Amino acid sequence: MNRRRQMTIGLAAALLSGVLVYGMYWLQLRQLREDEMVRVVVPKQFIPEGAILEEGMLAELPIPKSALRDGMLLRPSEASGLQALAPLGTGEPLLDWKVERFPLLPRPGEATFQIPREYVKSVSNGIRAGDRVGVYLSSERLASRRLFAEAVVVAAVKTSANVEIESPESDSLRSLTSGDKEKLYASRRDANGSIDSINLNLTEEQWLELDAACKDGGAKVVIAYEASAIDEENKEKEGGS
Known part of the structure; x- marks a missing residue:
């Protein structure tokens, strides 16, 4: 009996x-795997x-x-308050070039230039501050x-009364930053005036070339x-459906 008990204890x-x-x-092994990983910021949804x-x-x-x-x-706090400059996919590592804190302000190496009226042949009436536009000669x-x-950023568009062009009932820039395309479209249809002056964020080289x-x-x-x-992404989705 004692021998069997000892064997049981030994086996246990x-x-x-x-x-x-x-x-x-x-x-x-888990610690080793964690040491080989690093956490990056990703969107929870599109x-x-x-x-x-x-x-x-x-x-x-x-990852x-x-x-x-x-x-x-690497930290969500780094991205809080930034504006997406491109669509961000679910679970896609967030890259610094896709976001910006003050998109209407000139970036390093740029300045905001008011384009002289005599330099302008035409301006699309749908343009609003924050848009990216093509400049043609x-x-x-x-x-x-x-x-x-490359396209350049519009810093401001104003009427002859020096009033920023907007819809009286719907803020185009706010609609843009919230991603509300319906309100954005409506605000551009119901704008409060025609464009008299436009400010663009340009590099020194771009301005000198234009001038x-x-x-x-x-x-x-x-x-x-x-x-x-x-x-462009919506067009691709529609074409694939």
């Missing part, structure tokens, strides 16, 4: 020792272009350190062409609204 001790060894191994980010819209996702790239945000002597390869092209009166610029990234 061996099993317990095995469980402890396996537990220690599992904890060490976020449209123009939306203002809040911490509740974001989560942290562990291998080898997958970490320059520009990935229209010349009587030379072939018309796109002046800047050199237009100052002798031989050419003028056409400023056109360009489809946003979310518009």
